[in-house]
Amino acid sequence: MAKLCPKILLEGTRLTHKTDIAFALNEHLRIVGPRMYRYHSPLISAEWCGFTNEPWGRGLINYVPIEESRAMQTFATWARLFELLPYYSWIADRFHISTQAYQQSARGETPNFGWLEDRLAPLGFRIVFCVRRQETFAAAREERLRVSGRPAQYADLEPFIAEQERLREFVAGSILPSIEIDVSDDDVASACDRIADWLEATGGLYAPDGLVRDMEGEDA
Numbered sequence: 001m002a003k004l005c006p007k008i009l010l011e012g013t014r015l016t017h018k019t020d021i022a023f024a025l026n027e028h029l030r031i032v033g034p035r036m037y038r039y040h041s042p043l044i045s046a047e048w049c050g051f052t053n054e055p056w057g058r059g060l061i062n063y064v065p066i067e068e069s070r071a072m073q074t075f076a077t078w079a080r081l082f083e084l085l086p087y088y089s090w091i092a093d094r095f096h097i098s099t100q101a102y103q104q105s106a107r108g109e110t111p112n113f114g115w116l117e118d119r120l121a122p123l124g125f126r127i128v129f130c131v132r133r134q135e136t137f138a139a140a141r142e143e144r145l146r147v148s149g150r151p152a153q154y155a156d157l158e159p160f161i162a163e164q165e166r167l168r169e170f171v172a173g174s175i176l177p178s179i180e181i182d183v184s185d186d187d188v189a190s191a192c193d194r195i196a197d198w199l200e201a202t203g204g205l206y207a208p209d210g211l212v213r214d215m216e217g218e219d220a
Contacts, residue, residue, distance in 0.1 A: 007090045011097040012130030013163040015140040022093040030196040045093040079119045101166040124208045127178035136184040
C-alpha cells in the first residue's frame with residue numbers, strides 16, 4: 001500500500017474539540033494506517049507557551065512585539081523540519097492562522113505568512129477548520145469546566161465567538177486547501193471520519209506527486 005503521510009493544520013477557537021480531534025486523528029486507521037502498537041507520531045502546536053517561564057504564558061500565537069522575530073524564526077524552523085521530513089504525517093493543533101487572528105485582535109496588526117504557506121503548500125498541508133454553532137458554546141463550556149485548570153478563561157464566550165469569525169476570514173484567504181468541520185454535536189469520531197473522507201477525496205492522505213527533490217545545502 002502507498003505510504004500514508006497526511007499533513008493537517010487544525011484551526012479553530014476554544015471549545016471546538018481541536019485537541020481531541022488531533023489525538024484521535026493521530027490514531028485513526030484511515031489517517032495513519034493500522035498499528036499493532038502505539039508510537040510517537042508528531043503532534044505539534046503553536047499554542048505551546050515556550051517564550052515565557054510561566055503557566056499559560058506566551059508563544060507563537062500570543063507573542064508580544066519584541067518576540068515577533070523569534071516567533072517567525074520558530075515558524076521557519078518548523079517549515080524547514082517539514083521540508084526535511086516530507087514523507088511523514090504531521091498534525092498541528094493550531095498554527096499560523098491562529099497567530100494571524102490573535103495578533104489582529106490584540107495589536108491590530110496581521111503578520112504576513114505568505115512565505116510560510118508557499119513552503120507548506122508543495123508539501124501537501126491542508127487546513128481543517130473546526131467550528132461550532134453559536135448557541136452550542138454554553139453547553140461546551142460546561143463540559144470544559146469539569147476539567148479545566150484555568151476556568152476563568154471561559155467566563156465570557158463572546159471572544160471565542162468573535163475569534164471564530166476572524167479565523168474563518170483568514171482560512172478563506174489562505175492558499176492551502178481547507179475544510180470546515182462543524183463539531184456542534186460534540187461527536188469527535190464523526191468529525192474524524194469526515195476529515196478522512198475529505199483527505200481521501202482530495203488526495204491529502206499521500207505525498208503530492210513530484211515532491212521528491214534534493215534539499216541538501218538549502219538554508220532554512
